[in-house]
Amino acid sequence: MTDKVVPVVTRASELDETTLQSGECVRKSGVSPQHTPAKNIWFGRVSNEPGHRSPPHHHEHSETGGYVLKGHGRIYFGDDYKEFIDMHEGDFVFVPPFMPHVEVNMSTTDELVWLTCRTPDNLVTNLPDVPDEALEGYRRA
Template identity: 55%
Template structure:
């Protein structure tokens, strides 16, 4: 195969090299591992944390396609007109968020952290939207 590149090597990212120097939304903390700053140009991979009983502000990821995996905790993702629809996700569940889809990510627990593994192409595009009222009881049980 002529496309094989034996002159390349994988890029290792250790835990102490993770960074929060990436696009953020209030109520969620994004921690970048694989990103443009370390040499990736077609994928962003990292963790997203929601503190107990917290939620992100409404946002979308522009033209980026997003995949999320619940590593730890209980999540809820609101979407649709007026954010009236939602899915609940538990550890081990995945979600795919289409480009341009406004949504809100929530931690359903009042006392445990929520940790997502998130992959996005091509980069961590985040467009924050005006906040909306959601009673805390709607997402924290």
Template identity: 40%
Template sequence: MGQTHVPASTNSGNHHHGSSETAIFVLSGTPLFVFLDVEGDEPIETRVQTAPGDYIFVPPFVPHREENPDPDTEAVVVIARTTQEAIVINLDGLNWSV
């Protein structure tokens, strides 16, 4: 578990966390979380806007990225994972490839 500061106007890049589940609590700012969902035959990009007090759950292997589109204010989040190591698998795009 740890606290992360996300600078204004940044994003994490596309990635997943392998077999680790990730829970996120938004302390401040308005970060945006972008996921790749599979509905039917086509993958769909889902954007979740958050605010202080919101929770986000990222299941294992789900491609996503975190964004802070606010040009002036950093976002602060608390992250808890089900693994002791911080697994990050970077992806070329928001897709299900490894």
């Protein structure tokens, strides 16, 4: 006999923090294999405090989709992280598998919050860091 699978609600106060992290970019899962019956999806809240950023990283073979709830984010990518795209409240973003990138909060006063969905899980491979000065236009709080 198989166990019955039913909808699972993760309350805002119960977001799971045991998922993989990247420096100052804080990921908390709402739906994930870590704490629900989910097997092929990771869906969570990602935040960067004002002026904070992740180190360079990629998400292995996972495709990533993001939605900016509030703030001004930027993703640096490409050779020496010289390319970038900006995102604002209401924007969606897709990051391909194995693409090294750096996620930053471009504001020195306001938090950046986004929702991220990834399959099959929150796979994170952190890479060697780069100095802040290498990221065009970025500054810490």
